[in-house]
Amino acid sequence: MIDKVCIALDAMGGDHGPEVVVPGAAIALTRKPDTSFLFVGDEARIRPLLDAHPNLAAVSEIQHTDVAVRMEDKPSVALRQGRRRSSMWLALEAVKGRRAHVAVSAGNTGALMAMSRFCLRMLPDIDRPAIAAIWPTLRGESIVLDVGATIGADAKQLVDFAVMGSAMARILFDIERPTVGLLNVGVEEIKGVEQVKEAARLLKEQAFPGMDFRGFVEGDDIGKGSVDVVVTEGFSGNIALKTAEGTARQIGEYLRSALGRTFLSKIGYLLAKHAFDTLKDKMDPRKVNGGVFLGLDGVVIKSHGGADAEGFASAVELGYDMARYDLTAKILQGHVHERAAMAAGMASATEPALAEAAS
Amino acid sequence: MIDKVCIALDAMGGDHGPEVVVPGAAIALTRKPDTSFLFVGDEARIRPLLDAHPNLAAVSEIQHTDVAVRMEDKPSVALRQGRRRSSMWLALEAVKGRRAHVAVSAGNTGALMAMSRFCLRMLPDIDRPAIAAIWPTLRGESIVLDVGATIGADAKQLVDFAVMGSAMARILFDIERPTVGLLNVGVEEIKGVEQVKEAARLLKEQAFPGMDFRGFVEGDDIGKGSVDVVVTEGFSGNIALKTAEGTARQIGEYLRSALGRTFLSKIGYLLAKHAFDTLKDKMDPRKVNGGVFLGLDGVVIKSHGGADAEGFASAVELGYDMARYDLTAKILQGHVHERAAMAAGMASATEPALAEAAS
Incomplete structure (x- = not known):
């Protein structure tokens, strides 16, 4: 069991981006206080939202990137344009580099799955x-x-x-x-x-x-x-x-x-x-x-693209459980x-x- | 378009047999008066039920058989034991011999499909x-x-x-x-x-x-x-x-x-x-x-096994429509x-x- 769970969030994913991701994380934090967050995305949009939640800000870092995978991007396009630089990819990379225990994204499913396979790879023999x-x-x-x-x-x-x-x-x-x-x-x-x-x-x-x-x-x-x-x-x-x-x-x-x-x-x-x-x-x-992506060498959670803050918080808490109990x-x-x-x-x-x- | 639709009924099919099939047909007849019926099954059980519905009795015939496919029979068993003599088979045979325009059964789906294929055969090229x-x-x-x-x-x-x-x-x-x-x-x-x-x-x-x-x-x-x-x-x-x-x-x-x-x-x-x-x-x-069986050289309707008289009447009326409009x-x-x-x-x-x- 892990002492403190670090959750990497694709802050730009979903229909609403940081406007849902940040308040969603704030809700999740009230229920899972032993959590820290890594927000990946446009710092100029994330920072002011984070400032409105001082408790959350105290346990969060921001990793800035300008690139975001769009909801309508095909997986191949997302991979070509977003690999190594999109918020989605960088959130996964944080899991790969063991800087986070789990990645959560409300971005498009096909792209997230393609990037997860590419970045995290499959578990042996699966x-x-x-x-x-x-x-x-x-x-x-x-x-x-x-x-x-x-x-x-x-x-x-x-x-x-x-x-x-x-x-x-x-x-x-x-x-x-x-x-x-x-x-x-x-x-x-x-x-x-x-x-x-x-x-x-x-x-x-x-x-x-x-x-x-x-x-x-x-x-x-x-x-x-x-x-x-x-x-x-x-x-x-x-x-x-x-x-x-x-x-x-x-x-x-x-x-x-x-x-x-x-x-x-x-x-x-x-x-x-x-x-x-x-x-x-x-x-x-x-x-x-x-949705939990299974079979990868790392834990990835897909939130509904249209989720509101309460919905996104559920996805974050699901990720917390999956990471904490390994x-x-x-x-x-x-x-x-x-x-x-x-x-x-x-x-x-x-x-x-x-x-x-x-x- | 057919003038009068003759419907062959597997009177022994379903969880309740003639106790549902006969009253079901009586309900259907009130809504589709240009119909005649062929009840296939145990005459000793069908006759008294039919006598209770004089209007139905007036447009109905009974074809007696002692053999009935059971709800739990496997299709292969049903075919082996019920071919050419079960109420299910004989209702289908009435369609094959053009004595009826459609067969309706609440008997088991697997057996009904197997017998339908065997008795009626597929339409050419399907x-x-x-x-x-x-x-x-x-x-x-x-x-x-x-x-x-x-x-x-x-x-x-x-x-x-x-x-x-x-x-x-x-x-x-x-x-x-x-x-x-x-x-x-x-x-x-x-x-x-x-x-x-x-x-x-x-x-x-x-x-x-x-x-x-x-x-x-x-x-x-x-x-x-x-x-x-x-x-x-x-x-x-x-x-x-x-x-x-x-x-x-x-x-x-x-x-x-x-x-x-x-x-x-x-x-x-x-x-x-x-x-x-x-x-x-x-x-x-x-x-x-x-459910309508499609692709066969003849129209067959499957009623839910647990249907009551009202439910069975729906299946009969569906069969009526499919036959009448060919x-x-x-x-x-x-x-x-x-x-x-x-x-x-x-x-x-x-x-x-x-x-x-x-x-």
């Missing part, structure tokens, strides 16, 4: 990164990954995702053996693609001490909170996430229009306002803001087991052949 | 069936396919799905050129798998007269109703559908528990009850009950254009080579 989202459920929260870092994944990569997701769940939910499910479809006999079936076989066989593998789950299990960690490849994960967001917005819209329609329903709304506030609170996307080390622990189990599996598979050769 | 779901949206309703008939689809199969889905949309929404979108993920530069990109290229190039292709859509576009028809392969489609169902249930649960918590919120609920009923009505899964003919029309466009595409692609050879 060939694909994943973005893990925190998903509100009827039981509390679950982790769903990959929600869109890459498309497609073979069985070994899905096992890696399970290892990384359960490492994150151990920190976030403070449980020893989070339950893990593989996302699949429920049509008998065409159940799942080959790689999903094979990943299930491997996860059963390898019996990871750090996870409780529960087999397949379906789309409706996510909202139920049937498992702590839902594993899938990035295409279906991204579609599940966006579809759920769309459905929540759709129902909110129905509700608003239904409740505003008549005088009685308006009165009813006022009387039940507290209940609606509870509901709103439960569905508040700001509370679960922040996500990367926990992933590596799980991964060491995975490799040992694979090696053992291969050894036992080759044994009969060896015995035969010896006879 | 190699994969799809299940199309009707999805309530902020604009009304959209069609989403495939929600789980098969897993994976190449570009040509995705184009087939677009053709079939837009044929269905022309009937269901009574519009000449339904808008069509390909489901994709929104992460820049890793946007989509190869087959999805290639399908987009083909759909643009072929310029189908019966559809207005709008390019890619994302998960949250489904609930918005951004397009009339959302096309994707069965794995991601099934996950999207189940995730949306799960999210709707989750929010309903939140709402119920929030509104029941205090005295004021209970009063508020009562005052706004009409508003909640409107909402409930909008989200009533019975209203959009029924879904199969509309698919074939679209498909003829697709083949012509493909042939033209190939011709123009080979032209330079021919010119070269001639020179």
